[in-house]
Amino acid sequence: DSVFSNVDRAPEDPILGVTVAYNNDPSPSKLNLGVGAYRTEVVSSAYLLSIFVEGKPLVLDVVRRAEQQLVNDPSRVKEYIPIAGLADFNKLSAKLILGADSPAIQESRVATIQCLSGTGSLRVGAEFLKKHYHQSVIFIPKPTWGNHPKVFNLAGLSVEYYRYYDPATRGLDFQGLLEDLGAAPSGAIVLLHACAHNPTGVDPTPEQWEQIRQLIRSKSLLPFFDSAYQGFASGSLDTDAHSVRTFVADGGECLIAQSYAKNMGLYGERVGALSIVCKSADVASKVESQVKLVVRPMYSSPPIHGASIVATILKSSDMYNDWTIELKGMADRIISMRQQLFEALQAKGTPGDWSHIIKQIGMFTFTGLNKEQVAFMTKEYHIYMTSDGRISMAGLSTKTVPHLVDAIHAAVT
Numbered sequence: 001d002s003v004f005s006n007v008d009r010a011p012e013d014p015i016l017g018v019t020v021a022y023n024n025d026p027s028p029s030k031l032n033l034g035v036g037a038y039r040t041e042v043v044s045s046a047y048l049l050s051i052f053v054e055g056k057p058l059v060l061d062v063v064r065r066a067e068q069q070l071v072n073d074p075s076r077v078k079e080y081i082p083i084a085g086l087a088d089f090n091k092l093s094a095k096l097i098l099g100a101d102s103p104a105i106q107e108s109r110v111a112t113i114q115c116l117s118g119t120g121s122l123r124v125g126a127e128f129l130k131k132h133y134h135q136s137v138i139f140i141p142k143p144t145w146g147n148h149p150k151v152f153n154l155a156g157l158s159v160e161y162y163r164y165y166d167p168a169t170r171g172l173d174f175q176g177l178l179e180d181l182g183a184a185p186s187g188a189i190v191l192l193h194a195c196a197h198n199p200t201g202v203d204p205t206p207e208q209w210e211q212i213r214q215l216i217r218s219k220s221l222l223p224f225f226d227s228a229y230q231g232f233a234s235g236s237l238d239t240d241a242h243s244v245r246t247f248v249a250d251g252g253e254c255l256i257a258q259s260y261a262k263n264m265g266l267y268g269e270r271v272g273a274l275s276i277v278c279k280s281a282d283v284a285s286k287v288e289s290q291v292k293l294v295v296r297p298m299y300s301s302p303p304i305h306g307a308s309i310v311a312t313i314l315k316s317s318d319m320y321n322d323w324t325i326e327l328k329g330m331a332d333r334i335i336s337m338r339q340q341l342f343e344a345l346q347a348k349g350t351p352g353d354w355s356h357i358i359k360q361i362g363m364f365t366f367t368g369l370n371k372e373q374v375a376f377m378t379k380e381y382h383i384y385m386t387s388d389g390r391i392s393m394a395g396l397s398t399k400t401v402p403h404l405v406d407a408i409h410a411a412v413t
């Protein structure tokens, strides 16, 4: 008998499990709108090619070029990189999220550490807070990305929720948000999605962000930004960093977890950064020294390849420029899918108000479809999505919109 015979089978991850179920479905018309990963559109002018390029993962052109450059550089070796990661990568990542002219960077008050994508950045930040910050309560939005409570709980923080989404309006429950953060204990940590809130696609307006900022600062709450979609939401890196930058412009402190999974399409390379904006250069350097003590026993030091790609692109004004164009192309395709889906539902006369599809932003639409309707669409139409009715717009294409519309129509009528 195995010494592990008492181990129970764990459930599939609620998000990644959707892909497992999709892979097991033999239907030729199946459609995976579960996981948040970008897929290409059909190239209509290249008819024969289209069967190869439709709905496929995309490696950005600029990423290929950066990799080529790295491969051709004989001086590159595979030595360990420092615990904190590549220095260039860290500097450029802080600049990307905070802005080139950020006083916090000029005053050397930002500690940035290369981490394992967004998830790893959140986890390292949370462990640092547990060890060195006086409050261990973190408020996260309801709902939020399913991994948030698990990451924070495992790091030893205690998780509480603040109201965020109003199912009645399919928009922001701004009053509820202000009330809940207003009632949070002084010093509590607040997790904020920098843009393109997952799963709802609902972001505060700039005016609402300003009110949130004032409340957070007046109550001395500590903002922890999750920036997984910079540039991917609006198509502009600066617009999508607006929320973070207003919190840094006021001189206060905050943490930021950055991911290059979506905006550079580097999902599996696991490249991201944790930045901790402090009041002084002296504090920032001490903070950095302690974050390294979190990393060392966890995974020693981060991987070299993904961060080298990012640094190569961010360093070269040519490549940077090409990246912004490709990024905008991805964002625009998603925005256009929203429009197409909305118009197709209207054309079909599907009952209900679907305007939230074009009001929401980012990778996901929170359709408002319930668990039973989702199960129906999976069973009858082989369409896969998370049970909360979230669909990844990036998994949709002009060709698959009609199939999705038929399924939604049948599910709600």
Ligand code: PLP
Residues within 6 Å of the ligand: 036, 116, 117, 118, 119, 120, 145, 193, 198, 226, 228, 259, 260, 261, 267, 272
């Ligand atoms: N945060 C949010 C809100 C996300 O949606 C995701 C990815 O889906 C992540 C963080 C982390 O992604 P990764 O660890 O792949 O960068």
